[in-house]
Structure formats: C-alpha cells, structure tokens
Amino acid sequence: MRNFHVVIGGGxxxxxxxxxxxxxxxxxxxxxCKLTLIDKENxxxxxxxxxxxxxxxxxxxxxxxxxxxxxxxxxxxxxRMETIERIDLEQKILFSSKGxxxxxFLILSLGMRVNYFGHDExxxxxxxxxxxxxxxxxxxxxxxxxxxxxIEKDPKEQQKYLTFVIVGGGxxxxxxxxxxAELSKKSLKKDFRNIDPKKSRIVLIEAAxxxxxxxxxxxxxxxxxxxxxxxxxIILSRPVExxxxxxxxxxxxxxxxxxxxxxxxxxxxxxxxxxxxKEKDGxxxxxxxxxxxxxxxxxxxxxxxxxxxxxxxxxxxxxxxxYVAYEITRRIAFQSGLSLDRDVSKxxxxxxxxxxxxxxxxxxxxxxxxxxxxxxxxxxxxxxLLIHIITLISFRNRLSVLIQWAWAYLRFQPGARLxxx
Amino acid sequence: MRNFHVVIGGGxxxxxxxxxxxxxxxxxxxxxCKLTLIDKENxxxxxxxxxxxxxxxxxxxxxxxxxxxxxxxxxxxxxRMETIERIDLEQKILFSSKGxxxxxFLILSLGMRVNYFGHDExxxxxxxxxxxxxxxxxxxxxxxxxxxxxIEKDPKEQQKYLTFVIVGGGxxxxxxxxxxAELSKKSLKKDFRNIDPKKSRIVLIEAAxxxxxxxxxxxxxxxxxxxxxxxxxIILSRPVExxxxxxxxxxxxxxxxxxxxxxxxxxxxxxxxxxxxKEKDGxxxxxxxxxxxxxxxxxxxxxxxxxxxxxxxxxxxxxxxxYVAYEITRRIAFQSGLSLDRDVSKxxxxxxxxxxxxxxxxxxxxxxxxxxxxxxxxxxxxxxLLIHIITLISFRNRLSVLIQWAWAYLRFQPGARLxxx
Numbered sequence: 001m002r003n004f005h006v007v008i009g010g011g012x013x014x015x016x017x018x019x020x021x022x023x024x025x026x027x028x029x030x031x032x033c034k035l036t037l038i039d040k041e042n043x044x045x046x047x048x049x050x051x052x053x054x055x056x057x058x059x060x061x062x063x064x065x066x067x068x069x070x071x072x073x074x075x076x077x078x079x080r081m082e083t084i085e086r087i088d089l090e091q092k093i094l095f096s097s098k099g100x101x102x103x104x105f106l107i108l109s110l111g112m113r114v115n116y117f118g119h120d121e122x123x124x125x126x127x128x129x130x131x132x133x134x135x136x137x138x139x140x141x142x143x144x145x146x147x148x149x150x151i152e153k154d155p156k157e158q159q160k161y162l163t164f165v166i167v168g169g170g171x172x173x174x175x176x177x178x179x180x181a182e183l184s185k186k187s188l189k190k191d192f193r194n195i196d197p198k199k200s201r202i203v204l205i206e207a208a209x210x211x212x213x214x215x216x217x218x219x220x221x222x223x224x225x226x227x228x229x230x231x232x233x234i235i236l237s238r239p240v241e242x243x244x245x246x247x248x249x250x251x252x253x254x255x256x257x258x259x260x261x262x263x264x265x266x267x268x269x270x271x272x273x274x275x276x277x278k279e280k281d282g283x284x285x286x287x288x289x290x291x292x293x294x295x296x297x298x299x300x301x302x303x304x305x306x307x308x309x310x311x312x313x314x315x316x317x318x319x320x321x322x323y324v325a326y327e328i329t330r331r332i333a334f335q336s337g338l339s340l341d342r343d344v345s346k347x348x349x350x351x352x353x354x355x356x357x358x359x360x361x362x363x364x365x366x367x368x369x370x371x372x373x374x375x376x377x378x379x380x381x382x383x384x385l386l387i388h389i390i391t392l393i394s395f396r397n398r399l400s401v402l403i404q405w406a407w408a409y410l411r412f413q414p415g416a417r418l419x420x421x
Numbered sequence: 422m423r424n425f426h427v428v429i430g431g432g433x434x435x436x437x438x439x440x441x442x443x444x445x446x447x448x449x450x451x452x453x454c455k456l457t458l459i460d461k462e463n464x465x466x467x468x469x470x471x472x473x474x475x476x477x478x479x480x481x482x483x484x485x486x487x488x489x490x491x492x493x494x495x496x497x498x499x500x501r502m503e504t505i506e507r508i509d510l511e512q513k514i515l516f517s518s519k520g521x522x523x524x525x526f527l528i529l530s531l532g533m534r535v536n537y538f539g540h541d542e543x544x545x546x547x548x549x550x551x552x553x554x555x556x557x558x559x560x561x562x563x564x565x566x567x568x569x570x571x572i573e574k575d576p577k578e579q580q581k582y583l584t585f586v587i588v589g590g591g592x593x594x595x596x597x598x599x600x601x602a603e604l605s606k607k608s609l610k611k612d613f614r615n616i617d618p619k620k621s622r623i624v625l626i627e628a629a630x631x632x633x634x635x636x637x638x639x640x641x642x643x644x645x646x647x648x649x650x651x652x653x654x655i656i657l658s659r660p661v662e663x664x665x666x667x668x669x670x671x672x673x674x675x676x677x678x679x680x681x682x683x684x685x686x687x688x689x690x691x692x693x694x695x696x697x698x699k700e701k702d703g704x705x706x707x708x709x710x711x712x713x714x715x716x717x718x719x720x721x722x723x724x725x726x727x728x729x730x731x732x733x734x735x736x737x738x739x740x741x742x743x744y745v746a747y748e749i750t751r752r753i754a755f756q757s758g759l760s761l762d763r764d765v766s767k768x769x770x771x772x773x774x775x776x777x778x779x780x781x782x783x784x785x786x787x788x789x790x791x792x793x794x795x796x797x798x799x800x801x802x803x804x805x806l807l808i809h810i811i812t813l814i815s816f817r818n819r820l821s822v823l824i825q826w827a828w829a830y831l832r833f834q835p836g837a838r839l840x841x842x
Contacts, residue, residue: 042564042568059480059481059482060480060481061480061482066612068612068613069612072611072612073611075614078614078615079571079612079614080571080572081568081571081572082572098572098573099572099574143463147463147502150500150501150502151501151502151503151519151520152519153520188489190493190494191487191489191490191493191500192489193496193498193499193500194499
C-alpha cells in the first residue's frame with residue numbers, strides 16, 4: 001500500500017489545528033500516512049493575546065506553547081524547526097534551510113508578517129508586532145522609555161520618552177493603545193518619583209477617517225470615545241509620511257516620540273516558487289476547497305489564504321485547519337481503499353462559520369460584533385474574557401496560568417514588567 | 422534638621438532587603454531621610470532558581486520581580502535604572518551613566534559577575550549564568566541544540582549538538598547538570614523522532630578532585646554517585662585549557678560539544694574609585710560593621726563583601742541588608758536626636774547566622790549541610806523545596822505561580838520550553 005506524506009508549513013492556528021486533526025485521523029483510522037510540520041519557531045503563539053505580552057500584562061510562557069509538546073502524542077508526526085525557503089510545485093518538493101521534503105499533500109499556513117508599505121527602513125525606528133520576539137522587544141522599549149524618562153533631566157527629552165505613538169487604528173493598534181493607557185495610568189501610577197506616568201501621551205494615528213474599519217460606524221465611534229476617555233489621543237485621516245528615529249511625520253503634523261509602534265499593516269509571507277494568483281497584500285487566491293489552481297494537492301489556509309467573505313482571524317484559520325484535515329483524510333482513505341463513516345466520494349467546499357469579531361479596549365471594556373448586531377461595554381468584555389479564557393485553557397490546558405492571569409489582570413498588577421535583554 | 426540621603430547600589434538580595442527595611446524605618450520613625458536605589462536592571466532576581474530558567478523549568482517572570490513594584494509603597498524611595506560607573510569616596514558622590522548622586526550613607530551591593538579567569542575570549546563560546554538574560558541565552562542554546570540535532574543528517578554533527586559540557590562542579594554547575602539530565606532524559610523524551618534525547622551526553626568537568634567542595638567529602642561523593650546514576654558524566658581533576666567554538670580542551674582530553682556552559686568562576690563587580698583592600702576574586706575586605714576602612718559611611722554587603730566565616734550566599738546577603746538598615750537607622754536617629762526603642766549609642770558588629778547550605782540534584786534529590794551535619798536524598802529535597810517555596814512566596818507573594826510551578830515540576834512537563842529571540 002502506498003504511504004502518503006503530508007507536509008504542513010507553519011504551526012499557527014491553521015497549521016497546528018490541521019496537524020492535530022490529521023494526527024488523530026491517522027492514528028484512529030490507521031491511515032498509511034506520515035506528517036511533517038515545519039515552523040521557523042519552536043512554539044505556537046496564541047496571537048490574540050500577544051498585545052498583552054507587548055504591554056507587560058502577560059509573560060511569554062502564558063501565551064505560547066512548544067509545538068513539539070502539543071504534538072508529541074502523535075507518533076506519525078515529525079516536527080522540524082526550520083525556515084522554509086522555496087517550493088517546487090511540479091516536483092512536489094519543499095526546500096528548507098537544512099534540506100528538502102517531498103510531499104503528497106501540502107498545507108501552507110505561513111501567516112502574515114509586518115508590512116511597512118515599502119518603507120522597510122522604518123522598521124528600525126518603529127516596532128511591529130507579530131512574533132513573541134516582537135512582543136518582548138516592544139515591552140522592553142515601553143518599560144525602558146519610562147525608566148529613561150525617570151532619570152532624564154531635560155524636560156523636552158523627558159516628554160519624548162513619555163510619548164508613545166501607535167500607527168494604525170485596526171484591532172491591534174486599538175488593543176495596544178488601550179493596554180498602554182492602562183499600563184501608564186493605572187499599573188505604573190505609584191512606581192515613579194520624578195515623572196508621573198499618568199501624564200504620558202498615547203497617540204493613535206489612523207489614515208482612514210475612523211478607527212476599527214471592520215466594525216459598524218456606531219461601534220467604531222463608541223470605541224473612539226472610550227479610548228479618548230482612557231486618555232488616548234486619536235488622530236484620524238492622517239496618513240504617515242515618514243518615520244525617523246524618535247520622530248513621526250504625518251499629513252499636516254509631526255510628533256516626537258521615543259516609542260513608535262507599527263500596527264498599520266501586514267502582508268502574507270511570500271514563498272518563492274509559489275507562482276499563483278495573489279491579492280495586493282500577497283494573500284493567495286484559493287479555490288473553494290482551499291487548494292490552488294492546478295494543484296489539488298496544495299492547500300493554503302489561515303491568514304495566507306484569500307477567499308471571499310472569510311476574514312483573516314484565528315477562528316477562520318482553525319476552521320480551515322479542520323476542513324483540510326478532513327479533506328486530506330477523505331482523499332487518502334479513498335485512494336487507499338479504506339472506508340470512512342461518511343460518504344467520501346464527493347468533494348466538499350470550505351464553508352466559513354462567522355463567529356463574529358471582538359476587540360478589547362481595556363479592563364471591563366470591549367466591542368463585540370456579530371454580523372449586523374454589535375454591542376460594547378462591560379458585557380462585551382465579559383464575553384471577550386470568557387471566550388479567550390476558554391480557548392486559552394483548551395490550548396494550554398493549564399488552568400493555573402489563567403487563575404494567575406485573571407488575578408494580576410483584575411488588580412492592575414501585571415507580573416511581566418521585566419526588562420531583559 | 423539635616424536631611425540624609427542614603428544611596429543603595431544594586432537591587433539583589435542585599436540591596437533590596439536593605440531598601441525595604443530602611444523604607445519601613447524611615448516611614449515608621451519619620452527619619453529625615455531619602456533613599457535612592459540604583460540598579461542596571463529593572464528587576465530583582467531570585468538567583469537560587471536561575472538555573473531553572475536556563476533549563477526551561479521556570480519562566481523568567483516566575484523568578485524575577487520589578488524592583489519598582491517591590492518598593493513603590495515607600496514614598497521616600499527613588500529607584501533609578503542606571504549603570505554605576507565610578508565612585509568618589511572623598512566627595513561622597515556616586516557617578517552613573519546619566520548623572521551623579523551625593524550620599525550621606527552608601528550601601529554597595531553589586532554582587533558578582535561571571536569570571537573566565539582572564540580568558541574573556543571564551544565568553545563567546547561558553548555561556549555563563551548570572552543574569553536573567555544569561556538564563557534566557559542558555560535556554561535558547563540548549564533547546565536550539567536539540568532542534569538542530571533533530572534535523573541534522575551528519576551523525577558526527579548530530580552528536581556534537583547532543584553533547585552538553587558544563588565547566589565547574591560547584592553548586593551552579595551541579596544544579597545545571599542535574600536539571601539538564603532531567604530535561605533530556607525525562608521532559609523531552611517523547612518530543613523527537615530522529616534523535617533520542619535520552620542519549621544526549623552531559624559532561625561535568627571540574628578542576629578539583631571532587632565536586633561540591635564546600636560540602637563534606639561524604640556528601641560530595643554521594644552527589645557524584647547520584648548525578649552519575651542520572652546519566653551525567655563527571656570528569657574530575659581536569660583544569661580547562663582552552664575553549665573554542667564547539668570544542669573544549671582540558672588537561673588530558675578534548676570534547677566536541679555545541680553547548681558549553683561556564684559555572685567555574687565568578688568575581689566581584691569592580692567599581693572604579695573604590696580603592697580598598699580586596700581579595701583575589703575582587704571581593705572587598707570589610708570591617709566587622711561591614712564598612713570599609715576610613716569610610717564609616719560606606720557599607721559593602723552581599724557577595725561583594727568578604728568577611729571571614731561568611732559565605733557568598735543569599736541568606737548572608739539578606740542578613741547583611743537587615744544589619745546595615747538597622748545600623749544606618751541607628752546612626753541617623755542618633756545624629757538627628759531621635760530616640761530609638763533600643764540603646765543606640767553603641768556600635769554593633771555584624772553577626773552571621775549560619776543557616777546551612779543546600780543544592781538540588783533533581784526531582785526528589787538534594788543535599789543539605791548544616792555545619793557538620795549533612796544528609797541527602799528525598800528528605801533533603803523536601804527541605805530544599807519547602808525553603809525555596811516559602812522564600813519565593815514571601816518574595817513574590819504569588820501563590821498561584823508556585824502551584825503552577827509545582828504542578829509542572831512534578832509532571833516533568835516544564836512550561837517554559839520556548840525558543841525566542
């Protein structure tokens with residue numbers, strides 16, 4: 001009997017879900033199949049809470065888990081920490097930094113990376129947030145800015161240290177701004193003697209005329225008012241023109257700030273050799289079964305895939321991961337003459353189940369939008385908290401982390417305020 | 422009334438204890454006194470458990486706490502994150518990277534740093550363990566070695582990745598070796614497919630004829646046997662001659678290893694301008710009241726101080742911190758005409774209360790020595806665990822961390838196995 005090899009590129013929500021599902025199917029149905037997951041990092045990241053690591057609310061270990069320990073119960077799964085470099089679609093080979101892998105089925109789930117819209121030189125002065133390393137860099141930058149302000153004698157320089165600019169008013173920018181406002185105005189309020197962290201200036205700059213574009217205008221306006229009440233300055237309709245060290249220039253103005261954070265754009269990770277139709281932001285236009293044209297053995301899932309009506313969010317990646325795992329199981333079973341409990345002869349299309357979206361602004365403050373129905377405030381925050389706690393528990397299986405986190409979170413005393421190289 | 426300024430250099434066990442005690446005395450007795458603590462890091466480190474961060478058993482946030490949050494309840498205490506550069510003993514001024522501070526009393530508690538015995542060039546190939554950053558570097562090196570071994574095809578190179586050499590058989594070296602043996606032989610045993618982490622080679626090299634010199638010969642021998650049973654190779658009486666990238670040369674032999682850890686020596690941090698009698702390892706010979714000759718206003722405490730009969734351990738630093746806090750309170754009260762509950766006219770000498778020493782070898786295995794009485798095994802480990810849990814709780818005040826830690830620890834499933842830049 002032919003032995004299949006499934007390769008998964010990327011251990012994010014899409015890739016890890018697909019790996020777990022396929023691992024189970026291989027074990028339970030005794031499919032003649034081996035699976036290899038490649039990722040450049042050794043951990044899966046719970047990205048929706050990464051802004052908390054960046055703002056010292058959570059430790060890196062609270063929101064990341066080694067990919068190996070998530071998958072070590074599946075003997076047929078091999079995990080390799082490598083960088084994927086190139087693909088040969090015709091030969092069905094994936095080339096990595098250390099070698100190459102032949103595949104029968106390939107699942108690409110490489111996600112997005114920070115995109116400075118062609119201004120990569122800005123990356124030195126303006127930190128983006130995508131990896132755990134980014135989160136740590138931003139946390140160090142923020143905490144260091146307060147420390148430098150405390151010992152700085154020149155009031156002008158001091159003000160620069162106490163100014164934080166966030167570029168981009170999407171969910172990431174909004175969550176960073178809210179968490180930064182709470183950090184400076186609540187958590188740190190008693191910590192300094194020469195400066196008053198409450199007086200820090202937190203500015204959110206957005207090129208569009210309103211923040212949180214994916215939400216309804218009403219919710220977006222409520223979020224804006226809420227952030228302003230928390231002390232965040234919001235500048236709208238101002239595209240950024242230039243970023244230098246400690247200075248940001250936008251249409252009609254300029255701000256000096258030692259900490260500038262970039263939450264304005266991401267683009268799909270590019271893989272040389274993957275010459276298929278793409279969106280402007282690099283996402284790959286997939287067919288309705290998430291494969292690419294002419295290659296029914298290559299699936300693209302998660303943020304990297306573009307399919308009408310499916311947003312680039314974690315729940316979509318998870319649903320796609322489950323779908324491709326089932327689809328590949330179906331095909332391998334069919335080709336191996338194994339029977340499945342369901343009728344496996346007909347191909348299926350991926351259907352996205354919209355679970356709505358939510359963004360948190362701060363403690364007790366969040367927005368929830370489910371199709372055309374949206375609400376904000378404390379109830380929205382409770383919904384946000386419960387959903388994240390439940391997802392994080394199933395993901396980490398460590399209740400104690402959550403207890404600890406909830407405790408620190410509610411007391412405004414985050415435990416992760418460590419500056420370290 | 423004259424206002425006093427006490428400056429503390431260093432936020433380790435000695436400095437932080439002194440700051441907390443003095444903070445309380447200033448507040449309760451209304452002493453006319455301000456206090457400034459300077460440290461180059463923003464956190465206090467629970468050093469006795471740093472080897473756990475280095476071997477992925479604990480997260481950085483579990484064993485470190487921001488100095489500011491430990492001291493923010495004392496309004497008279499100012500914390501500055503700066504590097505101390507030089508001292509002028511005559512003018513009573515401490516110079517730092519950002520300015521200078523005049524003091525009436527100075528407490529120096531700068532601790533030790535890794536010492537390569539004049540071979541600073543070894544530091545690039547051989548990691549020392551003193552700061553939280555060091556702990557993270559070592560953890561990344563260890564985890565990365567396993568990842569590289571997993572994808573390496575050349576068996577010789579693979580063996581190099583799976584060889585870990587620890588130089589120095591003192592408590593740090595022994596704890597690192599034991600934790601590394603458990604990590605590779607227990608925690609990681611199911612994680613890989615191409616390598617067997619159980620077959621990693623863990624070598625402890627010591628120049629002296631036995632490990633753990635401060636302990637009795639009997640305990641040292643028992644520790645050696647215990648480590649060997651855990652799979653650690655112990656090489657005695659072999660001084661290191663040269664360390665290169667991936668290679669260590671010692672008297673009579675050579676080992677190729679991609680990970681070489683240095684636990685063979687430390688020396689006291691040196692402060693330009695502090696021209697006083699010192700030991701060979703740079704520790705300052707203090708008088709019986711912990712001051713330096715000719716300068717009754719300058720105290721040196723913790724690992725940086727050398728006093729006959731007092732070892733360089735955390736309990737000694739804590740006792741010294743309490744002593745100088747009381748001594749300075751006494752002097753300020755006396756000079757300000759305030760009365761104290763005790764007779765304050767007579768100077769006192771520092772007395773060290775020996776609380777014994779202990780070293781852990783692994784789960785359920787430790788050594789305890791109290792003066793001439795020593796024991797090892799499970800009871801010793803329970804004593805070690807209780808003392809560390811109690812100290813860590815009082816230090817962190819966060820029971821949940823301990824619950825989480827104990828749980829992960831007992832299951833051999835440490836949660837901190839994250840590789841990150």
